[in-house]
Amino acid sequence: MSLPGRTVETPAAPPDARTHLLNGGSVARYRATLADGVDRVAKRVADADRPFTGVTPAELAPRITGVDLDRPLGDAGAALDELEEVYLRDAVWFHHPRYLAHLNCPVVIPALLGEAVLTAVNSSLDTWDQSAGATLVERRLIDWTAARIGLGPAADGVFTSGGSQSNLQALLLAREEACRDATGPEDRRELLPRLRIITSAAGHFSVQKSAKLLGLAPDAVLTVPTDAQRRMIPAAVRRQIERCRREGLVVMAVVATAGTTDFGSIDPLRDIATLCASAGVWLHVDAAYGCGLLVSPTRRHLLDGIERADSVTVDYHKSFFQPVSSSAVLVRDRRTLRHATYHADYLNPARMVEQRIPNQVDKSLQTTRRFDALKLWLTLRVMGPDGVGALFDEVIERAAGAWELISEDPRFEVVTRSPLSTVVFRYLPTGPNRHHADGANLHAREALAASGAALVASTTVDGRHFLKFTLLNPDTTLDDVGHVLELVARYAGRYVRERTTADLACRVS
Numbered sequence: 001m002s003l004p005g006r007t008v009e010t011p012a013a014p015p016d017a018r019t020h021l022l023n024g025g026s027v028a029r030y031r032a033t034l035a036d037g038v039d040r041v042a043k044r045v046a047d048a049d050r051p052f053t054g055v056t057p058a059e060l061a062p063r064i065t066g067v068d069l070d071r072p073l074g075d076a077g078a079a080l081d082e083l084e085e086v087y088l089r090d091a092v093w094f095h096h097p098r099y100l101a102h103l104n105c106p107v108v109i110p111a112l113l114g115e116a117v118l119t120a121v122n123s124s125l126d127t128w129d130q131s132a133g134a135t136l137v138e139r140r141l142i143d144w145t146a147a148r149i150g151l152g153p154a155a156d157g158v159f160t161s162g163g164s165q166s167n168l169q170a171l172l173l174a175r176e177e178a179c180r181d182a183t184g185p186e187d188r189r190e191l192l193p194r195l196r197i198i199t200s201a202a203g204h205f206s207v208q209k210s211a212k213l214l215g216l217a218p219d220a221v222l223t224v225p226t227d228a229q230r231r232m233i234p235a236a237v238r239r240q241i242e243r244c245r246r247e248g249l250v251v252m253a254v255v256a257t258a259g260t261t262d263f264g265s266i267d268p269l270r271d272i273a274t275l276c277a278s279a280g281v282w283l284h285v286d287a288a289y290g291c292g293l294l295v296s297p298t299r300r301h302l303l304d305g306i307e308r309a310d311s312v313t314v315d316y317h318k319s320f321f322q323p324v325s326s327s328a329v330l331v332r333d334r335r336t337l338r339h340a341t342y343h344a345d346y347l348n349p350a351r352m353v354e355q356r357i358p359n360q361v362d363k364s365l366q367t368t369r370r371f372d373a374l375k376l377w378l379t380l381r382v383m384g385p386d387g388v389g390a391l392f393d394e395v396i397e398r399a400a401g402a403w404e405l406i407s408e409d410p411r412f413e414v415v416t417r418s419p420l421s422t423v424v425f426r427y428l429p430t431g432p433n434r435h436h437a438d439g440a441n442l443h444a445r446e447a448l449a450a451s452g453a454a455l456v457a458s459t460t461v462d463g464r465h466f467l468k469f470t471l472l473n474p475d476t477t478l479d480d481v482g483h484v485l486e487l488v489a490r491y492a493g494r495y496v497r498e499r500t501t502a503d504l505a506c507r508v509s
């Protein structure tokens with residue numbers, strides 16, 4: 001701010017600040033700096049002998065809070081040395097074959113090349129005048145994905161930050177379609193609390209979050225039961241739709257899941273699509289996990305019926321071996337995307353639509369947005385869809401092998417056989433020690449993570465604690481799985497023995 005009668009001079013930037021800007025004069029520094037960063041990561045990747053060091057938040061926090069952010073180190077080499085301490089040394093390595101926990105895939109190198117290119121060019125996908133060709137590349141990939149799904153000639157979509165955002169956007173469109181006839185604010189106020197979403201008990205929690213963000217009633221999400229294979233029961237969906245009708249409630253969407261987070265189960269898409277079509281209800285298919293089947297050379301049929309959805313979520317960063325973030329929401333009828341459209345004079349004035357200027361912000365919940373599509377583009381151009389699909393097929397086969405291994409082992413109980421790549425199981429102590437099962441499985445997971453030798457996830461099934469393998473790494477062998485099972489059995493068994501001894505001591509005293 002300049003004060004009357006005083007000239008305020010802008011302080012000069014520190015002498016070398018400008019040399020850090022990427023421009024024609026700094027490309028040598030750019031090359032060397034990135035090469036150094038890549039070298040460090042490559043060394044860590046090559047040397048990782050376990051997926052995690054087991055570091056605790058209490059151990060790591062002082063190293064990070066101890067960094068004085070107001071006193072720069074001045075050069076990237078020193079910052080990378082520091083980064084080894086605060087991040088790289090103790091990072092969780094998804095490429096390690098004994099990382100078996102969540103839906104994190106190892107990443108393919110063409111996608112990493114895309115990541116390096118897209119961040120340096122730094123296109124923003126909101127408007128054509130900030131992206132040019134990037135917009136067309138994204139559009140082409142959306143068309144390609146929609147064609148793989150079979151959504152038809154009017155389909156469209158947009159890349160998003162992840163499955164949660166894709167689900168949110170799909171449900172926003174569904175809500176607006178359900179409110180189409182509510183012309184005035186009064187009608188809308190009256191209708192909103194009556195809107196309902198039906199999903200299964202195994203659906204993703206982002207459906208509940210989305211309902212909250214969309215201003216629906218606290219009880220707007222109706223979860224219907226699943227069958228023994230953890231698939232949504234269509235008859236239960238029909239009953240809910242009928243009940244809602246009777247009670248004056250409006251089902252704005254059914255969310256079917258193609259690849260549930262825990263069980264990898266795929267809801268009966270054809271039956272649910274038929275139900276939704278006859279009831280006139282929007283069908284959203286959350287294929288965040290199962291979308292890898294779109295490129296599977298052998299298992300595409302598992303998604304049959306998905307082509308009848310009104311909207312679909314796909315997470316390339318789960319089953320296309322892409323780095324985070326890489327996701328998209330697709331719609332059967334491109335006109336529905338208008339519900340996410342706002343025109344700002346300074347950015348995407350309405351006249352640009354008539355001028356046929358492609359502004360992706362017209363379809364997106366985000367404004368400034370990464371060119372994540374480039375990673376998928378380079379992946380497809382280098383490996384092709386069959387290459388990606390073959391990797392996904394491999395992890396599905398490995399999970400089937402893991403399921404057999406566990407089901408033949410009397411120390412364990414295994415839940416449903418997934419058509420995808422998860423295995424939910426638990427260590428099950430025998431006889432009177434059975435009541436220690438929950439504690440034993442919780443302990444085994446924690447002890448395993450603390451050792452860093454392997455990472456597995458945990459979940460509950462019918463109120464009991466179970467462990468979960470999510471296999472997304474084709475490098476994971478059945479020997480790895482067997483080794484991790486031995487570790488689980490060792491930790492869980494030790495826990496049970498200690499508890500039994502403590503129980504005995506209690507009884508004696």
Ligand SMILES: Cc1ncc(COP(=O)(O)O)c(C=O)c1O
Pocket residue numbers: 103161162163164165167204206257259260261286288289315327
């Ligand atoms: C079935 C399903 N849907 C949606 C999501 C959310 O995806 P994201 O973590 O990319 O937001 C997940 C995440 O695990 C998922 O498994």
